[in-house]
Amino acid sequence: DTGVSQNPRHKITKRGQNVTFRCDPISEHNRLYWYRQTLGQGPEFLTYFQNEAQLEKSRLLSDRFSAERPKGSFSTLEIQRTEQGDSAMYLCASSSRGGSNQPQHFGDGTRLSIL
Amino acid sequence: AQSVTQLGSHVSVSEGALVLLRCNYSSSVPPYLFWYVQYPNQGLQLLLKYTTGATLVKGINGFEAEFKKSETSFHLTKPSAHMSDAAEYFCAVSSMEYGNKLVFGAGTILRVKS
Numbered sequence: 205d206t207g208v209s210q211n212p213r214h215k216i217t218k219r220g221q222n223v224t225f226r227c228d229p230i231s232e233h234n235r236l237y238w239y240r241q242t243l244g245q246g247p248e249f250l251t252y253f254q255n256e257a258q259l260e261k262s263r264l265l266s267d268r269f270s271a272e273r274p275k276g277s278f279s280t281l282e283i284q285r286t287e288q289g290d291s292a293m294y295l296c297a298s299s300s301r302g303g304s305n306q307p308q309h310f311g312d313g314t315r316l317s318i319l
Numbered sequence: 320a321q322s323v324t325q326l327g328s329h330v331s332v333s334e335g336a337l338v339l340l341r342c343n344y345s346s347s348v349p350p351y352l353f354w355y356v357q358y359p360n361q362g363l364q365l366l367l368k369y370t371t372g373a374t375l376v377k378g379i380n381g382f383e384a385e386f387k388k389s390e391t392s393f394h395l396t397k398p399s400a401h402m403s404d405a406a407e408y409f410c411a412v413s414s415m416e417y418g419n420k421l422v423f424g425a426g427t428i429l430r431v432k433s
Contacts, residue, residue, distance in 0.1 A: 208362070235419065246323075246409050246423030247363070260418050295362055297421075304413040305351045305370035308421060310362035 206230070208311035210296050216317045217286060224282045225314045229298030236279050237308060238271055240264065241293040253279060283316075291318045321346045321412050325424035333432050338397040340427050342384075342410030345391065346417075352393040353411045353421065354384055363409060369393065380404070405431045 209228040217223055229236045234255050239247035250269070251261045255276040265271075268287075273279040283290055293315050297308035326341040344350055351370050355363035367378025374386040384395045393410060407428045411421040 210362075237420065239421075244328075244425070246411075246426050247421070249420035249422070252419060260420065262420075297363075299419070304415050304417075304419040305368075307353060307365045307368050309365070310355075312360070312362045315360075 208296055208298055208309055210294075210311035210314050212314055213312065214315050214317070216319065218319050219286055219288060221286055222282065222284045223286060223316060224280055225294055225296075225316075227279045227281070227296030227311060229278070229296070230300075230309055233298035233300050233309070234276065235299045235301075235306075235308075236273055237297040237299075238279070238281050239295040239297065241295055241313070242291075247295055250281075286316075286318050288318050291316055321350065321414065321417055321422045323410050323412050323422055323424035325408075325410055325427050327427055328425065329428045329430065331430040331432060332400045334402055335399050338382075338395070338400045338404065338429065340395040340408050340410075340429065342393045342395065342424060343391055344393060344410070344412045346412055346414060348414045348416040350412045350414050352384075352386060353413070354378065354382070354393075354395050355409045355411060357407045357409065357426075366395070366408075400429075400431045402431050402433065405429055 237252040238250040241247040253273040268284045293313045295313045297310045299306040299308045322345045354366040369386045410424045
């Protein structure tokens, strides 16, 4: 069990640029989640996948955000035309089958800073 | 809908003292409850979880929590604080009826004084 891996750990970019983050879940986990955490707050749900299917998206996920999990393994989260308000920590988590009673295991996150 | 309230954004205890971090939840269906810990610039680590069965749940690092349905609470305790316990703690709720997402509280920063 190598844990959930996220890359990059830090991303600094200018407003208006596009950014993409990657998440590699624990290998046997079929569920993958994205959360966003701003300073002083708990993580907020963005979206989740079961295998390659994106099953739920939060209203926080505007049209500028897109997430994929093409082969049911790793996932990418892309933000287009970044804005100051996108500055946050983006966390990925994965869990095994069995429903929402299965604990989610988190990566160390990608911290995005918009200049 | 589901929500979590963590009372006290900051809690300070002396080393060796009891740790008590409060969590109250709101859920119209039977909840699954979790406590996570976050160290600076890191992700969240699971401390313990309640799904069904025994209402007193033991976790890692000497922490435990008790699910009290009548009080809609899931407070986290540890008998004796260590310096290494200084971190931010998050309570979270989920249920099958509301999808698989975790709904988190705003967090409580625990400070341990020597």
